[in-house]
Amino acid sequence: MVDLSEIREVQGKSVFMKDATGDWVWAFGADDPDMVFEGVPGEDLEPVSEDLTEFLKHVTVLETLMTANFRRLGDQVPDEELPSILKPMQEVGFGGWRWPDPGYRTFSADSLLASVGPAVDPASPWLNRAGYSAVRIAGVESADLEYLDTTTAVKWI
Structure with a gap:
């Protein structure tokens, strides 16, 4: 700000x-x-x-995802893994903006927040990688994220 x-x-x-x-x-x-x-x-x-009101709520959710004590990032998540990753959550109907890239969606549950958007193509960083998404998830407690450990196709950071 x-x-x-x-x-x-x-x-x-x-x-x-x-x-x-x-x-x-x-x-x-x-x-x-x-x-x-x-x-x-x-x-x-x-x-x-x-x-402005919705925008500030959206920014607050994004900042929470970026700074939460318990969070994970999957920068190259195969799209076929998204249903199991997002299963405990529902999509939040934010209107959206173009930063950092158009196409980001937000999901939430009682103890989880997630942001899903286009994955960067490792071979061409200015392009999106088809079939992959970038997923950022935050939980209230570490245990809230344990279900992600069953997904072997994703290397969580």
Whole structure:
């Protein structure tokens, strides 16, 4: 998040958040502060399909997935493994955004959160790898993730 003292209106939008590398930003509209925009700094920002409230909830879920004490990452998960990995969860109906890549979906259960999106092609890092997904899962307790140990086709980090 951008420090409040640094938020400035530029072309009708005010950047309030940047990704860790600073190459993607989110802004709210000056005329409609509930409208969120995203894109590359200095270029035209495009509207996000989530209003500000939903967007902030979505960001909170993503931050929880990234910082939870009990979490796993499978960066090359065969798509045929997804049903068993996601079985205890239901999809959350977030509108979505384009960062870090379009196509990410969020899942949850009482003690689990997951994010599923395109896997990076190891041979060409700017492309997605067909038939594979990147899966990030967080649990409230370590035991919540033990069911993942039965999946031998995935190397969890």
